[in-house]
Amino acid sequence: MDDELPGAIGTSASLALRLGQAVFSVASLLFMCVGVEFYAYTSFCFLVTIKGLTIPWSLTLAIVDVFSVFVKRPSRQVQIVFIIVIGDWVLSFLSLAAACSTASVADFMITEGGAFFCGRKLCSRFQLSAAMAFLSWCLSIASALFNLWLLPSLY
Amino acid sequence: MDDELPGAIGTSASLALRLGQAVFSVASLLFMCVGVEFYAYTSFCFLVTIKGLTIPWSLTLAIVDVFSVFVKRPSRQVQIVFIIVIGDWVLSFLSLAAACSTASVADFMITEGGAFFCGRKLCSRFQLSAAMAFLSWCLSIASALFNLWLLPSLY
Numbered sequence: 001m002d003d004e005l006p007g008a009i010g011t012s013a014s015l016a017l018r019l020g021q022a023v024f025s026v027a028s029l030l031f032m033c034v035g036v037e038f039y040a041y042t043s044f045c046f047l048v049t050i051k052g053l054t055i056p057w058s059l060t061l062a063i064v065d066v067f068s069v070f071v072k073r074p075s076r077q078v079q080i081v082f083i084i085v086i087g088d089w090v091l092s093f094l095s096l097a098a099a100c101s102t103a104s105v106a107d108f109m110i111t112e113g114g115a116f117f118c119g120r121k122l123c124s125r126f127q128l129s130a131a132m133a134f135l136s137w138c139l140s141i142a143s144a145l146f147n148l149w150l151l152p153s154l155y
Numbered sequence: 156m157d158d159e160l161p162g163a164i165g166t167s168a169s170l171a172l173r174l175g176q177a178v179f180s181v182a183s184l185l186f187m188c189v190g191v192e193f194y195a196y197t198s199f200c201f202l203v204t205i206k207g208l209t210i211p212w213s214l215t216l217a218i219v220d221v222f223s224v225f226v227k228r229p230s231r232q233v234q235i236v237f238i239i240v241i242g243d244w245v246l247s248f249l250s251l252a253a254a255c256s257t258a259s260v261a262d263f264m265i266t267e268g269g270a271f272f273c274g275r276k277l278c279s280r281f282q283l284s285a286a287m288a289f290l291s292w293c294l295s296i297a298s299a300l301f302n303l304w305l306l307p308s309l310y
Contacts, residue, residue, distance in 0.1 A: 042266070043259040093251065100252040101259035104198040108260050111197065117267070152307055 005153075007146030009061065009084055010068035010076065014146065018062035020139045025051045025058065028132035031125050032102075043101035044126070047133060050098040054091055054136065061143075078154040085151055088144035095140055099133035106130055160308075162301030164216065164239055165223035165231065169301065173217035175294045180206045180213065183287035186280050187257075198256035199281070202288060205253040209246055209291065216298075233309040240306055243299035250295055254288035261285055 006013040029051045038044040061084065068074060106126035109117040118126065161168040184206045193199040216239065223229060261281035264272040273281065 042262055046259075096248065096251055097255040100255040104201075104256035104260050105263050107197055108263060112272070 008150035015065035017143045018058045021058040024136035031129035043105040047098040047102045085147045092140040095137040103130035163305035170220035172298045173213045176213040179291035186284035198260040202253040202257045240302045247295040250292040258285035
């Protein structure tokens, strides 16, 4: 395959996207979890669950990309790419949903609750977590689009 | 064009999807707006804004479909379908974001605020509005997928 689509699975751009997703997801998870009782709020639990799904998915595909870039390019099978595309799309929708839920609840806590639901420091941690989740979603949808674009050329 | 893709722009399935989107969006807007001071909450304003964009978009494309089904099929130009695909995707992401924000804030109001933020009747109206927004999003993403699927066959 000479006409390589940058960003599709098995390229160095894809590796960069996957690593970015994993880094932002981990950052989002750390801002949300470390030393905070996040599990009192449904939206925050949802974010943690989705990030717990996204991080292994991105890291697995990053390993596939590392193998493909540095060792040996495996032949792309259409079934495998199809599964990757489906997984990417489902996870990116869930990521967007989780990021929006977190952002809106954090905003609601700040505007309505004052210091009742969360102190200044804690509230800004929730906001940062939502921002990291949005950045992770942007990279995730980019990966999903590139892989979807690759799919018809394999048939 | 004999091999008609059901659900793509200009078919009766597309007309049904567009009308469904408009109906659910209007229902969501009515549950949210009528007699309620929704503008105190950012998420609810976001939902109303997005629904205010979605309804004219769906109705316009429904009119195009009606014309195409009942009067005369116009030739599909690739630029126009491309614009429709872009608009569908952007609006469906925004719809999902608005639905998630509304749902999570409504849930947060109920679990944390009790009757402080909204009474039993008002809270269930916010929940119904979020549910209608989700249904509208499901139909919207279906339209977006069908039109995206149509796009490569036009090049």
